Amino acid sequence: MSIKVAILGYGNLGKGIEYALKQNDDMELVAVFTRRDPSSVKTETNVPVYHVDKAIEMKNQIDVLMLCGGSATDLPKQTAEYAKYFNVVDSFDTHARIPEHFANVDASAVAANKIAMISVGWDPGMFSLNRLYANAILRDGNDYTFWGKGVSQGHSDAIRRIDGVLDAKQYTCPVEKALNAVRNCENPTLTTREKHTRECYVVAAEGADLARIENEIKTMPNYFSDYDTTVHFISMEELKRDHAEIPHGGMVFRTGKTGKDGCHNHVIEYKLTLDSNPEFTACVLTAYARAAVRMNQRGMCGCKTVFDVAPADLSPLSPEEMRAHLL
Amino acid sequence: MSIKVAILGYGNLGKGIEYALKQNDDMELVAVFTRRDPSSVKTETNVPVYHVDKAIEMKNQIDVLMLCGGSATDLPKQTAEYAKYFNVVDSFDTHARIPEHFANVDASAVAANKIAMISVGWDPGMFSLNRLYANAILRDGNDYTFWGKGVSQGHSDAIRRIDGVLDAKQYTCPVEKALNAVRNCENPTLTTREKHTRECYVVAAEGADLARIENEIKTMPNYFSDYDTTVHFISMEELKRDHAEIPHGGMVFRTGKTGKDGCHNHVIEYKLTLDSNPEFTACVLTAYARAAVRMNQRGMCGCKTVFDVAPADLSPLSPEEMRAHLL
Numbered sequence: 001m002s003i004k005v006a007i008l009g010y011g012n013l014g015k016g017i018e019y020a021l022k023q024n025d026d027m028e029l030v031a032v033f034t035r036r037d038p039s040s041v042k043t044e045t046n047v048p049v050y051h052v053d054k055a056i057e058m059k060n061q062i063d064v065l066m067l068c069g070g071s072a073t074d075l076p077k078q079t080a081e082y083a084k085y086f087n088v089v090d091s092f093d094t095h096a097r098i099p100e101h102f103a104n105v106d107a108s109a110v111a112a113n114k115i116a117m118i119s120v121g122w123d124p125g126m127f128s129l130n131r132l133y134a135n136a137i138l139r140d141g142n143d144y145t146f147w148g149k150g151v152s153q154g155h156s157d158a159i160r161r162i163d164g165v166l167d168a169k170q171y172t173c174p175v176e177k178a179l180n181a182v183r184n185c186e187n188p189t190l191t192t193r194e195k196h197t198r199e200c201y202v203v204a205a206e207g208a209d210l211a212r213i214e215n216e217i218k219t220m221p222n223y224f225s226d227y228d229t230t231v232h233f234i235s236m237e238e239l240k241r242d243h244a245e246i247p248h249g250g251m252v253f254r255t256g257k258t259g260k261d262g263c264h265n266h267v268i269e270y271k272l273t274l275d276s277n278p279e280f281t282a283c284v285l286t287a288y289a290r291a292a293v294r295m296n297q298r299g300m301c302g303c304k305t306v307f308d309v310a311p312a313d314l315s316p317l318s319p320e321e322m323r324a325h326l327l
Numbered sequence: 328m329s330i331k332v333a334i335l336g337y338g339n340l341g342k343g344i345e346y347a348l349k350q351n352d353d354m355e356l357v358a359v360f361t362r363r364d365p366s367s368v369k370t371e372t373n374v375p376v377y378h379v380d381k382a383i384e385m386k387n388q389i390d391v392l393m394l395c396g397g398s399a400t401d402l403p404k405q406t407a408e409y410a411k412y413f414n415v416v417d418s419f420d421t422h423a424r425i426p427e428h429f430a431n432v433d434a435s436a437v438a439a440n441k442i443a444m445i446s447v448g449w450d451p452g453m454f455s456l457n458r459l460y461a462n463a464i465l466r467d468g469n470d471y472t473f474w475g476k477g478v479s480q481g482h483s484d485a486i487r488r489i490d491g492v493l494d495a496k497q498y499t500c501p502v503e504k505a506l507n508a509v510r511n512c513e514n515p516t517l518t519t520r521e522k523h524t525r526e527c528y529v530v531a532a533e534g535a536d537l538a539r540i541e542n543e544i545k546t547m548p549n550y551f552s553d554y555d556t557t558v559h560f561i562s563m564e565e566l567k568r569d570h571a572e573i574p575h576g577g578m579v580f581r582t583g584k585t586g587k588d589g590c591h592n593h594v595i596e597y598k599l600t601l602d603s604n605p606e607f608t609a610c611v612l613t614a615y616a617r618a619a620v621r622m623n624q625r626g627m628c629g630c631k632t633v634f635d636v637a638p639a640d641l642s643p644l645s646p647e648e649m650r651a652h653l654l
Contacts, residue, residue, distance in 0.1 A: 016585070019587065020585065023467050023585075024466055044587065095654070098651070099647065119654055124654045126460070126464075128653055129460070130597075131653045132638050132641070132642055132649060133453070133456070133638060135644075136638075136642045136643075137453075137607070137641075138610060139351055140350050183600070245591075258343070258346060258350075258609075259346050263602075264572075264606055265602045266599070266600065266601045266606075266607050267598075267600040267601075268598075269596075269597070270457075270596070270598075271594075271595075272594070272595055272596075273510070273596075274591075274594075275585075275590075275592045276585060276586055276593075279585040279586045279591055279593075280593050283464045283465060283466070283585060284464050287463040287464050290463075306638070306654075307646070307649055307650070307653075308637050310636060310637045311460060311463075311633070311634045311635075311636075312634040312635055314459070314463035315462065315463045316463075317462075319635075320426065323426055323429060324425070324426055326455055326459045327422065327425055327446055327451045327455045327633075
């Protein structure tokens with residue numbers, strides 16, 4: 001019997017999950033819940049849309065609820081709340097607040113005998129997993145995470161708030177020289193500026209003071225002042241034509257030493273190159289939704305992260321198929 | 328209390344585990360077992376060496392036994408045998424025979440209430456894990472595994488068996504053009520020849536017919552005839568100076584499509600660059616030894632692979648530390 005999935009929040013991530021479920025024969029999307037007027041929301045695959053207030057009364061028709069809200073305000077409330085009724089999966093990505101989020105969600109999920117899988121995606125998520133595996137293997141070493149080339153929504157938004165800016169897209173780019181030093185086991189100590197550059201494509205209002213806008217971007221604390229930043233002014237037409245997508249990616253490295261007096265160097269590198277950040281994130285959430293349901297069916301409950309999930313639970317293949325074809 | 332580890336078989340892999348254990352404070356090496364005369368074996372860290380016949384009578388002093396024999400003849404017997412008395416970890420790497428090995432070992436381990444972790448290392452092992460994760464995430468895609476640049480022991484041995492060859496080292500090298508095609512999401516169908524080349528460094532006996540040796544290498548079925556092979560004749564001195572190490576590595580890729588009509592491409596790449604193949608393999612086995620003991624302490628038993636182990640069980644960190652620092 002297929003796993004019945006519902007989505008709460010129909011933005012880029014929710015849509016990505018809808019597409020991902022079409023690629024997974026053992027799962028089906030049974031409902032989309034929205035805070036908007038349901039009649040105003042048209043899904044890509046004609047799945048029924050309900051108002052979010054209907055979710056709890058439909059709990060017996062749903063094996064796992066995918067929470068597709070934001071980490072700033074939605075998930076800190078939603079995950080703990082819906083874990084009282086559903087197995088849930090979220091992509092909570094505020095690294096510093098994960099311990100607090102875990103504690104809140106765990107209390108709900110344990111009481112309700114449900115699985116709540118938090119902080120799923122690629123960072124946190126697949127990058128975290130690679131940090132854990134690599135640290136468990138190479139005990140004496142150094143970790144490096146680089147992001148990009150990819151769109152940072154937060155930085156793009158920060159530019160858009162500047163007076164005279166109509167629209168903008170910001171790309172985070174890893175610095176090639178730093179990547180090479182890491183790959184060569186030089187174990188560099190890298191400053192913020194040495195790791196990433198920031199490339200901005202900005203549409204300014206007619207007659208706006210471009211020099212002032214460029215200066216405001218480059219000196220913006222936290223967002224840009226610690227980086228080498230390039231600003232390109234382009235037309236709205238160019239922005240829409242050349243910068244409509246949401247690519248991202250990055251690399252996790254661990255370099256370490258083994259053997260007599262640490263005489264041997266090793267490099268573990270995990271690299272993602274993603275045309276669509278939300279669609280890839282959605283694929284990761286979908287695999288962990290499968291695991292959440294299986295773990296709950298085995299009687300497990302509580303808050304879980306990617307660290308707690310045996311890889312086999314993510315795959316639609318049988319253990320025998322996995323051992324024969326993937327091991 | 329630290330995890331008490333013993334090693335059976337003191338070659339490159341056994342020695343690598345001895346070094347790896349020095350980097351893991353929560354584990355200690357209590358014994359090395361050998362088929363040789365124990366007085367002839369000197370360990371790197373002065374750990375006591377016993378004849379293998381002593382192993383079973385020491386079972387209560389050992390939490391996990393690391394089986395460091397070969398996959399051709401040792402492990403098919405040893406793993407099932409020693410799983411009757413110990414939690415065990417092996418690096419069985421004959422991919423085609425894994426299902427059979429699993430069944431034999433599982434019967435022993437279940438009957439004895441022990442955990443037997445098989446096929447641990449990097450391929451099978453970390454590469455397998457990356458195949459599984461990437462397949463669970465990108466459901467519509469293609470898998471590619473490349474090896475090298477690194478030493479193939481089997482191919483080096485095959486060259487050494489040729490008449491007139493004193494010694495040899497063979498490197499397997501991935502073809503850059505194929506790597507680029509994969510990374511560019513061209514989804515190429517690659518022949519054996521298109522994926523890897525073979526580079527041979529050969530020391531010939533004085534007066535040997537070099538042209539005949541080179542021809543015998545290049546036309547050797549299975550080993551070389553399907554590859555573009557380069558043969559370099561060098562002196563014994565050069566071989567010892569420039570080719571004494573056992574580096575290896577490789578890459579696992581999955582490329583896949585998501586979204587409306589599969590309009591977005593994604594590349595997942597996992598890359599290892601290893602100065603010492605046996606020492607890195609030893610580090611992986613050591614992490615899985617920790618997991619084997621923990622899983623057995625929780626009441627689990629039977630044959631397991633890397634697919635069955637929750638990542639958290641590999642790490643010496645507490646769940647709270649992992650979530651705070653690695654997630």
